[in-house]
Amino acid sequence: MLRANSNQVNNAAELVCKKCLSVGDISDSYFTTTVSALNTSNGTLTTSIGNSSKSEVTKRQSSKDSQRDAYNTGIKYLLRGYACFPSLEGESAQRLLNVVNSFGKINILSYNEETAELTSMYKKLTTEYADDLAKFSDVSSRLSLLNTTNEEFKVIQGEVSKLHVDMDNTVSASKQKKVVMDILNNNLLLYLESMAKVNPATYASLAEDVSRIIEDANIKIRMSLRSKATDEVTPEVAEQN
Numbered sequence: 001m002l003r004a005n006s007n008q009v010n011n012a013a014e015l016v017c018k019k020c021l022s023v024g025d026i027s028d029s030y031f032t033t034t035v036s037a038l039n040t041s042n043g044t045l046t047t048s049i050g051n052s053s054k055s056e057v058t059k060r061q062s063s064k065d066s067q068r069d070a071y072n073t074g075i076k077y078l079l080r081g082y083a084c085f086p087s088l089e090g091e092s093a094q095r096l097l098n099v100v101n102s103f104g105k106i107n108i109l110s111y112n113e114e115t116a117e118l119t120s121m122y123k124k125l126t127t128e129y130a131d132d133l134a135k136f137s138d139v140s141s142r143l144s145l146l147n148t149t150n151e152e153f154k155v156i157q158g159e160v161s162k163l164h165v166d167m168d169n170t171v172s173a174s175k176q177k178k179v180v181m182d183i184l185n186n187n188l189l190l191y192l193e194s195m196a197k198v199n200p201a202t203y204a205s206l207a208e209d210v211s212r213i214i215e216d217a218n219i220k221i222r223m224s225l226r227s228k229a230t231d232e233v234t235p236e237v238a239e240q241n
Contacts, residue, residue: 006049006173012217013042013180016188019209026202034191038183045180048173057159061111064153068118069107071146076100078139092132096139099125115154122147189214 020035079100082093099121106117125133125143133140192207 006045006177008217008221009177009180009184010042010045010049012213013038013045013184015213016184016210017042019213020188020206023206026206028195030191031195034183034187038180038188041176041180041183045173045176048176057156061153061156061160064149064156065111065114068114068146068149068153071142071149072100072106072118075139075142075146078136078142082136082139089135092135095132096125096129096136099129111153111157115150115157118146118150122150184214 017035017039020031021039026032076097079093079097083090083097085093103117103121106114106121109117122143133143189207189210192203192210195203196207
């Protein structure tokens with residue numbers, strides 16, 4: 001029987017569903033109901049597996065947050081340097097620095113709070129202090145980069161929020177995998193094997209095709225496990241008897 005992780009179960013079940021749905025001359029309510037249940041459950045598994053991409057999205061979120069923190073810190077250092085010179089530029093730099101400092105330690109805020117504060121700071125500097133800002137091209141360029149990065153962060157934050165909603169509405173991949181495996185192994189495959197003996201003209205070829213799909217999956221799994229024999233086997237890989 002099929003032994004696999006969530007992705008492997010998902011792929012094998014998809015192939016089995018396609019094979020069964022391509023057979024149009026079987027008038028068997030149990031068969032059609034079982035294939036339909038497998039197809040629906042495997043669709044849920046596909047969604048659940050997709051939610052595992054959350055880790056990748058949150059990595060991008062963290063990386064983008066670090067970028068905007070770096071730009072914000074760089075702007076402060078530049079303005080502190082310019083503010084040390086007793087000139088008109090120094091006075092302008094001090095005014096800009098006062099605005100930046102008025103927002104406090106933005107980088108210790110929550111993601112949503114930091115996003116809002118950076119947006120407000122950008123708008124204030126580029127509107128109320130546009131004349132002062134125009135004297136420092138390097139500060140202006142970094143502020144523009146900070147704003148662009150902050151806007152990109154908003155997009156990623158939206159992806160993360162959607163993933164949280166999706167995960168609230170779906171079961172975990174590991175749990176759904178067991179549902180799909182149960183239908184595939186204990187309902188569909190055993191039924192086809194039994195019916196192939198009773199009515200070989202109708203079921204023998206299909207039962208053989210489904211068994212072959214599962215065996216092909218098992219071969220790939222065994223090869224994968226052998227290649228990782230020296231590595232730790234993750235809890236996701238399990239055997240279904």
